[in-house]
Amino acid sequence: MSRHLPLVFSCLMALIILEGTAIAGQLPYPIVDTGQQTCYSDTRQILCPKTGRTFSGQDAQFTGNAPAYRDNGDGTVSDLNTGLMWVKERGDKMSWKQAMRGAQNCRVGGYNDWRAPTIKELYSLIDFRGRVQRFSAKSIPYLDTRYFDFQYGDTRTGARNIDCQDWSATRYQGTTMKDQPTAFGVNFADGRIKGYPTATRDQRGLRFMRYVRGNRTYGSNDFKANGNGTVTDRATSLVWQQEDSGKTLNWQDALNYCEALNLGGKSDWRLPNAKELQSIVDYSRSPTATKSAAIDPAFSVSKIESYYWTSTTHLDGPHNGDAAVYIAFGRAMGYMNKRGSAQKTFMDVHGAGAQRSDPKSGDPAAYPQGQGPQGDDRRIYNFVRCVRGGQTAAYVPKALSALPPWDGTSSIPTGAISTGTHPRQSPPSDGQRMNQGSSGMGQQGHRGMGKQGRQGPPREAFTACENKSKGDQCSFNTPRGTMEGLCIAPQDQLVCAPANGRRGGMQ
Numbered sequence: 001m002s003r004h005l006p007l008v009f010s011c012l013m014a015l016i017i018l019e020g021t022a023i024a025g026q027l028p029y030p031i032v033d034t035g036q037q038t039c040y041s042d043t044r045q046i047l048c049p050k051t052g053r054t055f056s057g058q059d060a061q062f063t064g065n066a067p068a069y070r071d072n073g074d075g076t077v078s079d080l081n082t083g084l085m086w087v088k089e090r091g092d093k094m095s096w097k098q099a100m101r102g103a104q105n106c107r108v109g110g111y112n113d114w115r116a117p118t119i120k121e122l123y124s125l126i127d128f129r130g131r132v133q134r135f136s137a138k139s140i141p142y143l144d145t146r147y148f149d150f151q152y153g154d155t156r157t158g159a160r161n162i163d164c165q166d167w168s169a170t171r172y173q174g175t176t177m178k179d180q181p182t183a184f185g186v187n188f189a190d191g192r193i194k195g196y197p198t199a200t201r202d203q204r205g206l207r208f209m210r211y212v213r214g215n216r217t218y219g220s221n222d223f224k225a226n227g228n229g230t231v232t233d234r235a236t237s238l239v240w241q242q243e244d245s246g247k248t249l250n251w252q253d254a255l256n257y258c259e260a261l262n263l264g265g266k267s268d269w270r271l272p273n274a275k276e277l278q279s280i281v282d283y284s285r286s287p288t289a290t291k292s293a294a295i296d297p298a299f300s301v302s303k304i305e306s307y308y309w310t311s312t313t314h315l316d317g318p319h320n321g322d323a324a325v326y327i328a329f330g331r332a333m334g335y336m337n338k339r340g341s342a343q344k345t346f347m348d349v350h351g352a353g354a355q356r357s358d359p360k361s362g363d364p365a366a367y368p369q370g371q372g373p374q375g376d377d378r379r380i381y382n383f384v385r386c387v388r389g390g391q392t393a394a395y396v397p398k399a400l401s402a403l404p405p406w407d408g409t410s411s412i413p414t415g416a417i418s419t420g421t422h423p424r425q426s427p428p429s430d431g432q433r434m435n436q437g438s439s440g441m442g443q444q445g446h447r448g449m450g451k452q453g454r455q456g457p458p459r460e461a462f463t464a465c466e467n468k469s470k471g472d473q474c475s476f477n478t479p480r481g482t483m484e485g486l487c488i489a490p491q492d493q494l495v496c497a498p499a500n501g502r503r504g505g506m507q
Contacts, residue, residue, distance in 0.1 A: 040321030120219030195351030305330035335375025373466035
């Protein structure tokens with residue numbers, strides 16, 4: 001019997017090795033697909049166009065490593081693509097320092113090697129089948145809640161439903177919001193990466209932490225310049241355009257640019273999706289720290305302070321499909337006002353390496369003070385860096401999806417969930433499938449209540465009071481000009497209203 005032990009031991013070791021390396025083709029840095037399954041124009045949902053047609057080449061027309069998780073039944077969840085293991089529970093909000101120290105005391109699942117995730121590890125979980133509505137009951141998190149516990153912000157305490165960001169261990173190599181030390185985080189409620197000040201002054205500076213273990217190489221690039229205008233990342237198997245577009249483009253033209261690109265003897269270039277493009281951010285670099293964009297020197301940039309388009313549509317707000325994700329390789333700028341003052345300064349508000357979104361088309365002049373409470377810089381015309389290869393294949397969605405209309409009502413609907421675990425039981429999806437021949441709201445996108453009733457305050461009125469307190473001054477742009485007022489909370493949610501009580505330009 002003993003003579004067979006070496007053979008048994010060898011077989012067991014082989015199984016263990018295979019189990020540990022069976023991650024997305026055994027790449028050290030496999031990119032998990034965004035999950036997006038629906039195509040959009042620059043204003044609405046559309047059937048996915050054929051190659052060479054307007055708006056072809058977008059995220060939903062390519063499929064990569066489909067998200068795949070396993071609930072281990074011991075409080076942990078394994079990502080079968082990345083080899084990372086995560087804590088399942090949501091936990092409590094805490095300061096960044098508390099989040100960093102807490103890993104050494106974490107014993108979930110009986111393991112003692114938990115760590116705070118890097119921003120690239122944390123972003124691997126984001127799922128762009130999510131969408132933001134005004135109320136959490138009608139929103140879908142950018143996270144697969146079949147496997148991971150999730151809570152929206154508790155509006156009963158004055159928080160917004162999107163006040164539920166997750167910390168990462170990645171420090172920003174610079175400062176944001178008036179020279180504050182900053183660390184990056186992911187907001188799985190609204191689908192963004194932003195830098196958040198690490199100094200905690202009050203409850204608004206606390207965020208969640210989800211610890212991780214395993215695959216310590218995840219997020220590490222291995223670039224090789226090929227000498228033909230391309231750069232290969234051997235960690236992900238993606239091949240990148242070494243130089244960028246050289247000029248800024250709107251989203252439609254960005255898609256066209258990559259579809260028409262012939263470089264390095266290849267013509268199958270595409271506009272990268274959000275997770276592909278974020279994979280080449282170098283978070284050790286920044287315009288402040290290294291006088292460069294946040295990208296490896298193997299690449300060329302036309303402008304250090306640059307934003308780059310992705311092929312991923314961002315569903316946030318009343319118009320389903322009119323915005324797309326971009327990555328800020330330069331500082332993520334915005335117009336930030338001093339507390340208690342309406343005066344705004346143009347500054348770095350979210351850090352180089354942030355992921356936000358822009359309107360796909362339009363005039364940047366329509367946003368003289370940006371968008372939202374930090375006045376996110378709206379450029380609309382962004383740079384492009386194309387990609388090819390990787391574990392990605394062409395995909396043709398067969399049907400449209402029914403997208404819900406923007407909930408612009410002024411009161412919380414019956415059954416709204418403002419706190420607690422989100423109840424989604426089915427896989428995240430882009431909605432209920434519709435027949436290709438259907439027409440109407442499913443294809444055109446419903447833009448509010450129309451003649452059925454008066455709309456509540458516009459979304460801008462709510463975002464103008466983000467990170468503010470009741471009674472703070474606020475302002476936002478309207479078709480009639482800039483509306484200035486005060487933050488009030490008529491329905492336990494802060495909204496910017498005219499100081500004199502008149503509606504003025506806010507309609």
